[in-house]
Amino acid sequence: MAQIPNLDNAPLNLTFLREQSQKELINILKNIRGKKCLVIDQKLSGSLSVIIQTSLLKEHGVELRHLSAEPIQTDAAKVVYLVRSQLNLMKFISSHVNNDISRGLQREYYVYFVPRRAVSCEKILEEEKVHHLLTIGEYPLYIVPLDEDVLSFELDLAYKEYQVDGDTSSLWHIAKAIHKLEFSFGLIPNVRAKGKASVCVAEILNRLQAEEPVNSPDMVVPEINTLILIDREVDMVTPMCSQLTYEGLLDEFLGINNGSVELDASIMGLQQEGKKVKVPLNSSDKLFKEIRDLNFEVVVQILRQKATSMKQDYTEMTTTTQTVSELKDFVKKLNSLPEMTRHINLAQYLSTFTSKPSFLAQLDMEHTMVEAQSYDICFEYIEEMIHKQEPLINVLRLLILFSITNSGLPKKNFDYLRRELLHSYGFEHVGTLNNLEKAGLLKKQESKSNWPTVKRALQLVVEDTDTANPNDISYVFSGYAPLSIRLVQHAVRSGWRPIEEILKLLPGPHSDKKRGRFSSSPSLDTLQGASASMDKVADGRRSLVLVVFVGGVTFAEIAALRYLCSQEAMAYDLIIGTTNIVSGHSLTESFVEKLG
């Protein structure tokens, strides 16, 4: 099965978006005649893997390389760099060129920036005195469809960059990406944003519309009705909790990259010792689509049931005489056998992690923190983790959760834990601590925590969650309803107005605007009910809400959104946009900056 997801069932014409991106890339390659060496930066090559097959690139006379400090070894006289516009990558390019010059090699160099040229990058190339040797272009890849309902802007460092460095480049990119969508699918009439970065994206989006308007003919109903922007900063609790859905757990323990996991072949029951295999995970896999968003406990049961029923069918098959149609049904079922095996293998492997006492203890601790009880127990637990020198990321993840739910730690504890951290993991992590502090993820307590109020008002902790037959999004964390998705739930249902008081307790401003020809109609939430029915597209499809997470979204949150979407009372289809897919681990890791 291909890693490139099938997008035919997407609520928007995403196939078109992807084909456009493919074409643009191929055109770039076509226009550079002859044999060439294509050098792609590592991260970008991951993004491209869900856009285009490598074989297609090779058809255009391309040798593929990854960008690194190592000089390029190739016979091709033309070297094409395809890189994200990131400062640190420029040094590689300039050192390659200078290396070629010193060896007397004459080559033609092309640098294509993704998604657009950047003055700062070109400045470095100028300073390194190689700029005049390069032909510079752009490959405007702003959006990568990861699945039929998930779009990624592929901005891995977005959250850290704007929280710690104050670099808002990613916000402009997000706005530009949404604006690009609007060119294909019409101006989005309603925009609701919560959080500083989100409001900022909404503003830039409006500026872009003023500068380069999307024409919306009066008669055409825009395909996307509402845009909801949620800043990750608003809810850092959710990503720090361990995800308990199947896909979420896969990401937590195995790390899903660009819609696939890589693991030892032996785990998948293959006889290739020590070899790695890539297992694609997207909706093209029917079974995965069915179980990806379920609580892992339930997944195990379902897989067991399926296996049993298949075994039963099989025994029936061998004992009694069957009609042809029954045989056909059976064969059809057999077709799903490879998928079954794949997921049984994965699930089995996952349970080796989930059954560990340490994991259970960690879950226990997360719940205690979310419920904001027993401060001392939590504090001692973290202290002990540090003393035992457990993996730094695990420690920080809990510490962040602890700090946020308590709105910081008392100074004495704060300094003590920081000192213990430095003593245990080395002084080089003073940079990491500094980053976390700048981002407000780890801080000194200065005021009483809002968390208990928020938790209560939004019913984030739900007792007696039935994970098998959920009646609330809280099933994804076995009893905790992710704050971010609660907000989306409210925003979709009734706008910000009814929960304004709560919103004020969360970080950052919020906004609710109508745009285009809709801006004249009063933005009153009381009208919402009336307009919601009007918004319905005539052909019976539900109209669409685009939920954009500025700073990343977890699989568990996506699962919760899909759950909302599946409810009958829901008037909208949801599609998700995000800077990238995150987990508590990857998010925390982005803040780690060893000075050394």
Add this chain to the structure above:
Amino acid sequence: MANVSVAAEWQLLYNRYYRKPELYRMRWKHIDLSRNKVACAPFGGPIAIIRDDSKIVQLHSESALRKLRIFNSAGVQLSETVWKNPGGRLIGMSWTDDQTLACIVQDGTVYRYNIHAEPLEPNISMGKECFEQNVVDCVFWGNGVVCITESNQLFCIPDFKNPKPCKLADPGIEELPFCMAVIEPQYTMSGNVEVLLGVGEAFVVAVEEDGVQQLGAEVLRGPLQKMAVSRDGQWLASFTHDGRLLVMTSDLQKVIMEQECESALPPEQLSWCGMDTVLLYWDDMLLMMGPRGDPVRYLYDEPIILIPECDGVRILSNSSMEFLQRVPDSTESIFKIGSTSPAALLYDALDHFDRRSAKADENLRLIRSSLPEAVESCIDAAGHEFDVLRQRTLLRAASYGQAFCSNFQRDRIQEMCKILRVLNAVRSHEIGISLSIQQYKLLTPSVLVGRLINAHQHLLALRISEYLGMNQEVVIMHWSCSKITASLAIPDAILLEILLDKLKLCKGISYAAVAAHADKNGRRKLAAMLVEHEPRSSKQVPLLLSIGEEDTALMKATESGDTDLVYLVLFHIWQKRQPLEFFGMIQPRNLARDLFVAYARCYKHEFLKDYFLSNGQLQEVAFLLWKESWELGKNPMASKGSPLHGPRIKLIEKAQNLFSETKEHTFESKAAEEHAKLLRIQHELEVTTKQAIFVDSSISDTIRTCIVLGNHRAAMKVKTEFKVSEKRWYWLKVFALATIRDWDALEKFSKEKRPPIGYRPFVEACIDADEKGEALKYIPKLADPRERAESYARIGMVKEAADAASQAKDGELLGRLKLTFSQNAAASSIFDTLRDRLSFQGVS
């Protein structure tokens, strides 16, 4: 009756009718074409006239200075200028495709003028060689020119837009050729211009950039006196030495037609009329010859000039401008005497209808089946008509007929009306662009609008583009720029109002481009005011920089949220200003400042330090120094014998001092101090143990390493030096001892004193090392029965686990333990009994 008079003016050449309507009576006075050199642009373009200095003429009451005058096709003067150019006699002049007048003089200099008779800089030279040889003749085409010098060398400018003169191959002739013609680059095989020279022999010399050929030797019987290449470069019309008109393929391979003329004297002018006939002009006679039939003869008692067009020839005389063309098929079918074509009958029907005659209906009935073609013909004929009244009648006839057609494309009439309105508007005397419909379609509306703009007919251009639904941006943009150039005396504020009033007509127009023009005209303030209105930051910001409005640029860039623009401004200021001034400018602007820091962190470390020092962010400098200390450590020199710990520690101590400057960074200051101390101790340890495994590990790791190496004294020293808590100490030591599996030492350690964190570390270390026996030494000592239960469970001792759990009276724990042992039936039954007993007691 009208019908008769229309066709009465036509001439028949073999089986084709030709007509020659007068387009204009010339508005000019006292112009005698024979005294002047004249250049007429095709597509009804302007006429340039200058006294011919190669002729001896009598000066009437006029200045001896020659004037270059430019008229439109109707003889209305557009502009004039005095000709004072050096370089000898004017050899030739012509209009290029973009309506620039190119004039070439003897020394090979090309002077160019726009339609306003303003010289366009720079002048183009044909090169030194040409300069020395003197130009004697030249031939222009659309965008280029070829000239021949006294020494019979050919020089060429292939494209005036990119004027690079080049010399063609030496034709190798002694005498000046009789005649010269050019096949345009777009029609030659090589893609370069090909020059045909009619020499004194029975062949033609064809010259290209890289070669000379003799052509036509097979078909020619003597030299050619005059040549003209057809518009598409396929045919060559020529006049032979013995008075024949010869039309050949342009490679001179095949003769297409040959006709005797009445004169052996070569004609003054030879020209193609469209693609089907050739015109020859002598003194007072114009002869039109087709492939067959007798030539048509026109007599003129004044000099004329033939202006070839795509569908005919315009004939300019002192008094009038005429257009000679083949009568279009549709027009012929309607107006030909005695025509009974459906279109003629429809036209006639309208006449009857107007006179309220019943015959109208009769006519219509006759042509019912072919009514759509009739309507189409009337529309088409209307398009070819120059006379407005006749256009109207024809269109009315079409519309009358259309009423009886069910399936006719309704918008055809409307479309034609649109075209005719435009054509009639530009044909007026004031505009004087006499386009035929065919020429108009070939020229395209957008080029027409462009020409109107160039002639400063902005209003008409605007109206036309509005009427045709074209983008008006070009017009308004050009108008605005012209307005700025022309309004030196109008104060900025007023001019701004005038400009804005018009600019707002066009959505999405680039205010920045207008502003840039204002700036070029030295009106910086106006530019600044204009650029304020530019909605696109990406255009606005660069311009603000170029007019020196750096502060505003920075502000606008920040507002746009486009970090790339902010960087653009940042680098601009950075380059132009002194560091301190630069720091001052970015300091109050968060985004600019943060971006600068991000960039400098990656690329300009030292400069970044200066910045932080300049604004007192000492802690940031300290972080940078600290970071440097690690980079020193990574330096390969560090591992070679002499460790660089000295300089490293110095850097860290410097950082520590900087941290201690501010109260908020006591923690960091303390950490730096400890780090320096740690490095010293680690270095000593490396010296004493002779193992380079200490430097850059953490304090905890250092302690572990010491214990693993059996150096308990050093471990203890590190512990006291850094005040490591007992809790951490126990974890570290227990794990370290378990790592080297020194179980005796572990036991001894457990008995040293009552461990401050209980026996759990011991249990965990043993279980992790898979030493059940060792673990059992400590499990009973665990204080909490729950922990005991879990620990037993982990080493698989069901019974003990169950006992401990029941001791803890924890039902939930029992359940969980049961799950752990779910594979083991015996075990799970134990838990069930226990749990039942618990719930019975009502404790769970």
